[in-house]
Amino acid sequence: MAERIAFELNGETRTVEVAPDTPLLYVLRNELGLSNPHFGCGLAQCGACTVHVDGAPTRSCSLPVSQAAGTKVMTLAGLGTPEHPHRLQAAFIAEQVPQCGYCLNGWIMTAAALLRDTPHPSEQQIRDGLSGLKCRCGTHMAILRAVRRAAQAA
Amino acid sequence: MTQFSIDRRSVFKGAGALVVSIGIPGVAAAEIGKPVKPALSPDQLDSWLAVKADGDVVAYFGKMDMGQGVDVAIAQIVGEELDVPFERINVVMGDTAWTVNQGGASGSTGIQKGGIPLRNAAAEARRVLVELASQRLGVPADRIEVTDGVVAVSGDPARKLSYGELIGGRYFDLAMTWNGKIGNDLVAEGQAKPKPPSAYKIVGQSPPRFDVPAKVFGKLDYVTDIKVPGMLHGRMIRPPVAGAVPVAVDDGSVQDLPGVRVVCDKGFVGIVAEREWDAVQAVERLHVTWSEAAPPFPEMAALYDHIRQASVVKREVPVATGEIDPAFASAARIVEAEYEWPFQSHASMGPACAVVDARADRATLWTGSQKPHFARDGVARALGLPQDKVHGIWVPGPGSYGRNDAGDAGIDAALLSKAVDRPVRVQGMRYEGHGWDPKGPASIHRARAALDKDGAVIGYVFESKGFSRIDIDTNESDPSYSLAGQLMGLPLKSLQGFGVPAESYGFASKRSAWETIAPLLDRGSPLRTAHLRDPVGPQIQFASESFIDEIAAATATDPLAFRLRYLKAPRDIAVVKAAAERAQWDPRPSPRPDRSGDTLSGRGIAYAQRSGAVVAIVAEVEIDRRTGKVWARKFTVAHDCGLIINPDGLRRCIEGNVVQGTSRALTEEVAFDRAKVTSTDWLSYPILDISETPEAVDIVLINRPELPPAGAGESSIRPVAAALANAVFDATGVRLRRAPLTPQRLKAALA
Numbered sequence: 035m036a037e038r039i040a041f042e043l044n045g046e047t048r049t050v051e052v053a054p055d056t057p058l059l060y061v062l063r064n065e066l067g068l069s070n071p072h073f074g075c076g077l078a079q080c081g082a083c084t085v086h087v088d089g090a091p092t093r094s095c096s097l098p099v100s101q102a103a104g105t106k107v108m109t110l111a112g113l114g115t116p117e118h119p120h121r122l123q124a125a126f127i128a129e130q131v132p133q134c135g136y137c138l139n140g141w142i143m144t145a146a147a148l149l150r151d152t153p154h155p156s157e158q159q160i161r162d163g164l165s166g167l168k169c170r171c172g173t174h175m176a177i178l179r180a181v182r183r184a185a186q187a188a
Numbered sequence: 189m190t191q192f193s194i195d196r197r198s199v200f201k202g203a204g205a206l207v208v209s210i211g212i213p214g215v216a217a218a219e220i221g222k223p224v225k226p227a228l229s230p231d232q233l234d235s236w237l238a239v240k241a242d243g244d245v246v247a248y249f250g251k252m253d254m255g256q257g258v259d260v261a262i263a264q265i266v267g268e269e270l271d272v273p274f275e276r277i278n279v280v281m282g283d284t285a286w287t288v289n290q291g292g293a294s295g296s297t298g299i300q301k302g303g304i305p306l307r308n309a310a311a312e313a314r315r316v317l318v319e320l321a322s323q324r325l326g327v328p329a330d331r332i333e334v335t336d337g338v339v340a341v342s343g344d345p346a347r348k349l350s351y352g353e354l355i356g357g358r359y360f361d362l363a364m365t366w367n368g369k370i371g372n373d374l375v376a377e378g379q380a381k382p383k384p385p386s387a388y389k390i391v392g393q394s395p396p397r398f399d400v401p402a403k404v405f406g407k408l409d410y411v412t413d414i415k416v417p418g419m420l421h422g423r424m425i426r427p428p429v430a431g432a433v434p435v436a437v438d439d440g441s442v443q444d445l446p447g448v449r450v451v452c453d454k455g456f457v458g459i460v461a462e463r464e465w466d467a468v469q470a471v472e473r474l475h476v477t478w479s480e481a482a483p484p485f486p487e488m489a490a491l492y493d494h495i496r497q498a499s500v501v502k503r504e505v506p507v508a509t510g511e512i513d514p515a516f517a518s519a520a521r522i523v524e525a526e527y528e529w530p531f532q533s534h535a536s537m538g539p540a541c542a543v544v545d546a547r548a549d550r551a552t553l554w555t556g557s558q559k560p561h562f563a564r565d566g567v568a569r570a571l572g573l574p575q576d577k578v579h580g581i582w583v584p585g586p587g588s589y590g591r592n593d594a595g596d597a598g599i600d601a602a603l604l605s606k607a608v609d610r611p612v613r614v615q616g617m618r619y620e621g622h623g624w625d626p627k628g629p630a631s632i633h634r635a636r637a638a639l640d641k642d643g644a645v646i647g648y649v650f651e652s653k654g655f656s657r658i659d660i661d662t663n664e665s666d667p668s669y670s671l672a673g674q675l676m677g678l679p680l681k682s683l684q685g686f687g688v689p690a691e692s693y694g695f696a697s698k699r700s701a702w703e704t705i706a707p708l709l710d711r712g713s714p715l716r717t718a719h720l721r722d723p724v725g726p727q728i729q730f731a732s733e734s735f736i737d738e739i740a741a742a743t744a745t746d747p748l749a750f751r752l753r754y755l756k757a758p759r760d761i762a763v764v765k766a767a768a769e770r771a772q773w774d775p776r777p778s779p780r781p782d783r784s785g786d787t788l789s790g791r792g793i794a795y796a797q798r799s800g801a802v803v804a805i806v807a808e809v810e811i812d813r814r815t816g817k818v819w820a821r822k823f824t825v826a827h828d829c830g831l832i833i834n835p836d837g838l839r840r841c842i843e844g845n846v847v848q849g850t851s852r853a854l855t856e857e858v859a860f861d862r863a864k865v866t867s868t869d870w871l872s873y874p875i876l877d878i879s880e881t882p883e884a885v886d887i888v889l890i891n892r893p894e895l896p897p898a899g900a901g902e903s904s905i906r907p908v909a910a911a912l913a914n915a916v917f918d919a920t921g922v923r924l925r926r927a928p929l930t931p932q933r934l935k936a937a938l939a
């Protein structure tokens with residue numbers, strides 16, 4: 035049965051009426067009309083759906099929306115804007131990282147939390163921190179360059 | 189909401205098919221050109237480009253960019269020929285109403301072939317505009333110069349007319365000639381000759397991609413984000429045993445889910461729902477009784493035996509020089525080996541998605557397919573509509589590396605939309621992205637070399653045998669090549685194709701041949717084979733370039749020296765030398781003499797030609813002896829694809845090839861049992877993890893302005909697996925002849 039669930043999305047309070055077991059990803063995309071994040075696997079294996087929930091990188095395909103009630107949800111579009119880009123977004127543009135770019139939520143949102151918690155990560159910390167995310171186009175080299183560049187911009 | 193609208197689509201310059209109207213306001217006092225656009229046709233200059241009132245230019249590109257900046261290169265080419273700044277060129281692609289069918293993304297020919305009509309059209313437009321300006325300014329054309337889209341009298345720059353003033357907002361209405369070939373080979377030309385490369389100013393620079401900022405800010409709409417009014421969400425249901433068909437479908441099993449409808453036609457079973465999540469749940473809950481189909485596949489462990497024993501459907505011998513049999517008869521020594529390569533999956537980052545609004549007399553298709561014109565044709569056939577009544581609109585999708593699942597989603601959506609009389613968005617689930625996409629073919633490769641008493645190669649035979657690279661045609665223009673069509677009973681019209689090594693070794697006698705075998709299931713197979721990035725290139729070159737090293741090792745020769753001894757084509761020699769030099773190649777035979785310790789290191793080289801490009805790669809690996817795990821630590825790539833249009837874009841394209849190539853060489857293998865594909869997610873079909881990324885990919889670009897640009901989208905994936913296998917041999921003395929080079933295999937071989 036549908037329930038009323040409220041959370042903060044990119045700084046605005048939003049309320050939806052959906053079945054509480056609906057994954058947050060479907061609510062963001064369909065009830066709230068976001069184009070991004072993406073469905074990649076629905077299995078918490080790829081990261082295409084990553085958002086921050088109370089600051090923690092979270093795979094929204096696998097989080098029932100009921101568990102997002104009362105939290106602060108932030109998506110890639112909320113991380114920064116062309117006018118005020120997050121330093122990772124600036125770095126991903128400078129390094130021209132994406133091919134298809136369908137994977138970007140995972141990399142940027144996960145790296146944003148990594149750099150927040152570890153402002154000057156070692157190469158190993160970057161690699162370990164991003165491990166498990168997928169990029170099928172193989173932009174790995176550029177991703178690492180961009181994260182290093184953003185870390186240096188801190 | 190991301191309701192689909194023209195406005196929203198025009199926000200990002202050049203990003204995909206976003207610009208659909210060139211807008212013709214203010215046709216002030218133009219004396220030339222026509223106000224009405226001639227019908228879209230390859231022989232009309234207006235089909236290729238338009239000058240807007242403000243002088244901005246729109247280029248209509250009938251191929252696609254799949255995230256490697258081909259559209260940027262096209263803008264560079266068009267700006268170059270027109271003498272208009274790059275920033276003022278917009279590229280429209282993938283919309284069947286606005287672009288002619290240049291074949292879509294296909295065989296890395298976006299620039300190589302796709303750029304030709306655009307280059308010619310831009311040169312022709314410049315010629316005409318200069319002629320018109322010369323009339324209006326009253327000076328001969330040879331006293332005219334063009335700078336940044338402004339035509340001025342030489343030495344008298346105040347006398348000038350801009351392109352916008354000359355024709356902005358109007359149409360040339362000028363005929364060109366064309367060769368009548370729709371698709372990759374389409375060539376159209378006017379009277380003008382394009383510039384010589386020595387005059388290039390924009391070509392050779394590295395302007396950034398159009399689409400990157402929108403992607404990075406989460407603002408680019410993908411095909412998955414298209415929403416049209418009244419749209420329903422669709423999901424497909426695939427048989428649990430390949431070849432089974434539904435006997436009974438129990439609609440009641442999904443009755444409690446609101447608004448769910450089941451569509452069933454022979455083997456085609458789908459679901460639509462108002463809410464996407466309901467459609468997803470309905471797929472899990474729907475109770476279908478399937479026919480008892482005999483499991484069609486061999487045991488996975490018996491795959492290569494199956495290929496060995498299968499009867500040959502087609503054999504071709506593209507290379508046959510010298511006297512093979514006498515060479516082997518007189519050989520002092522014969523070296524031979526056999527290699528194996530598995531089925532591989534496109535495993536695109538998102539499962540395929542398409543939206544179709546099918547009406548009684550027309551339809552619209554939104555697709556991420558890399559061949560939207562052909563996708564449109566397929567949807568038209570599936571719906572029984574004339575081609576010109578279907579509008580195909582390409583919207584960027586998850587990365588596509590050939591004939592992936594996107595080619596099936598359009599026809600799924602079309603059939604569902606027609607059945608329920610509403611627009612339908614279909615997206616696959618992950619198990620479909622891995623489990624039901626067309627696969628890169630599995631194969632075996634046998635190589636034999638005859639050596640004389642001095643170790644010189646006097647005979648060489650290389651034969652591949654495998655599933656056809658085109659069981660499914662390269663595009664989806666015919667429903668019989670779609671999953672939906674086949675599940676509904678259209679028989680597979682398997683085409684036959686494979687390939688031979690692309691190299692220039694000048695052995696005294698040489699034969700390269702291929703053989704294809706029948707598909708494992710004649711329709712609707714999750715192991716049907718089709719083009720996957722550099723179709724059959726990685727597997728063939730894995731075998732052929734591994735074998736070159738095996739001959740070198742058999743004669744205790746340095747692998748680099750061995751190649752240089754036999755290579756004939758000067759560009760091939762140049763890339764091989766360039767890669768070796770940059771990598772500071774240590775000349776000695778493989779394997780390395782000291783192979784002690786738990787961490788083993790080694791280097792290997794491999795090279796390949798591909799459709800006018802040539803690439804050599806040195807791989808340096810580190811191997812953990814205890815686990816058998818290979819880390820591809822460093823690659824050095826020497827790359828020659830003729831004239832370079834955009835060097836930075838090319839470098840990133842090469843990096844992507846090398847990383848994807850490493851992934852396919854080290855980890856990727858489709859798993860299956862007798863009934864179905866069992867590698868249906870990222871755990872069962874792992875790809876290279878970021879933690880396993882090379883430390884460096886060092887790239888040497890060899891620019892050849894005297895040559896036309898060749899494709900770079902696939903050339904550098906070709907030699908990666910062989911370079912790695914050769915490096916593993918160098919490090920360990922173990923020759924792995926079965927891909928992928930997994931830790932289990934290497935550990936077992938080292939034990």
Ligand code: FES
Pocket residue numbers: 072073074075076077078079080081082083084093094095096
């Ligand atoms: S879609 Fe959520 S992790 Fe893949």
Ligand code: FES
Pocket residue numbers: 132133134135136137138168169170171172173537586587
């Ligand atoms: S850029 Fe395509 S999946 Fe990462």
